[in-house]
Amino acid sequence: MISIKNLTFKYSKTKELFKDLNLELEAGKICGLLGKNGAGKTTLLRNMTGLLFPTHGSVYVLGQDVSKRNPEIAKEIFYVQEEYELPAMSIDLYAKIYAPFYDRFDISNFKDLLEKFEVDYSMKTQNLSYGQKKKVQIAFALSTGVKLLIMDEPTNGLDIPSKAQFRKVVISSLREDQSIVISSHQVRDLSNLLDRVVIVEDGSVVLNEDVYDISSALLFRQIQGSNVPENALYHEMIPGGFLVVQPNEGVEQSQIDLEALFNAVVTSKDKVKSIFKNQNMNKDAQL
Numbered sequence: 001m002i003s004i005k006n007l008t009f010k011y012s013k014t015k016e017l018f019k020d021l022n023l024e025l026e027a028g029k030i031c032g033l034l035g036k037n038g039a040g041k042t043t044l045l046r047n048m049t050g051l052l053f054p055t056h057g058s059v060y061v062l063g064q065d066v067s068k069r070n071p072e073i074a075k076e077i078f079y080v081q082e083e084y085e086l087p088a089m090s091i092d093l094y095a096k097i098y099a100p101f102y103d104r105f106d107i108s109n110f111k112d113l114l115e116k117f118e119v120d121y122s123m124k125t126q127n128l129s130y131g132q133k134k135k136v137q138i139a140f141a142l143s144t145g146v147k148l149l150i151m152d153e154p155t156n157g158l159d160i161p162s163k164a165q166f167r168k169v170v171i172s173s174l175r176e177d178q179s180i181v182i183s184s185h186q187v188r189d190l191s192n193l194l195d196r197v198v199i200v201e202d203g204s205v206v207l208n209e210d211v212y213d214i215s216s217a218l219l220f221r222q223i224q225g226s227n228v229p230e231n232a233l234y235h236e237m238i239p240g241g242f243l244v245v246q247p248n249e250g251v252e253q254s255q256i257d258l259e260a261l262f263n264a265v266v267t268s269k270d271k272v273k274s275i276f277k278n279q280n281m282n283k284d285a286q287l
């Protein structure tokens with residue numbers, strides 16, 4: 001679905017943001033893109049949509065160089081931007097104007113999703129709150145039927161029930177040939193949603209793994225008392241004990257804590273890399 005090869009990118013006159021970044025993402029997956037502030041998540045997403053062009057290297061989507069902006073590919077990509085002002089008009093007119101760009105747009109799905117998000121279809125966009133505008137964008141995006149859906153901080157501004165609703169509608173809307181890339185700092189909003197986690201740090205991809213492989217490789221535990229295991233890759237104090245991320249040496253699997261995973265990856269980068277390298281080598285050897 002997405003093939004990024006040796007992507008080097010810099011904004012003019014500034015130092016390189018990415019250097020020889022490589023990333024392959026297959027279809028049918030929901031991928032979470034995590035990184036610190038300024039790590040380049042939005043820039044990477046914009047390179048994936050063809051809104052920014054690599055300084056060197058290439059970004060292919062559905063087998064085509066996305067920087068060529070082929071309309072056939074452009075209509076298979078929808079980008080929910082972090083900040084985007086909806087044009088002032090009724091939601092109905094918005095759908096009538098923008099839906100024809102997408103061959104598989106499903107208007108009944110759009111109305112249905114808005115109902116689930118409790119947004120009145122008869123409203124005008126200029127009268128919607130920030131969160132309601134976000135919901136219109138998300139509902140529209142999920143109704144386009146595009147093969148690649150890219151969302152930058154989609155849950156910003158959503159209230160607590162809507163975050164759960166967001167997860168539900170994303171999971172239920174995804175077809176086998178569709179992929180979603182979601183960048184977010186609200187990692188709790190992504191729990192139980194992702195198939196794959198990508199972390200960017202210092203200009204490159206430092207983790208790109210399926211959640212199943214992450215659960216096989218790492219153990220996320222809450223321990224009582226003060227005895228942090230020696231092999232802990234990351235630990236943080238919680239009431240009565242510690243939250244610990246350790247190498248998973250058994251067959252037991254634990255629920256991934258995305259925040260702890262991120263902290264483990266950035267604080268113990270080399271150890272985490274080597275754990276996944278060994279796991280991937282063992283997997284290859286078994287094939």
Ligand SMILES: Nc1ncnc2c1ncn2[C@@H]1O[C@H](COP(=O)(O)OP(=O)(O)OP(=O)(O)O)[C@@H](O)[C@H]1O
Binds near residue numbers: 011
């Ligand atoms: N148009 C621009 N011109 C010059 N530098 C830019 C431009 N846009 C972003 N940058 C810089 O590129 C870096 C990456 O920005 P980007 O918005 O991609 O990061 P991010 O990971 O999405 O950050 P955040 O988590 O804070 O949203 C930042 O240092 C930012 O200042």
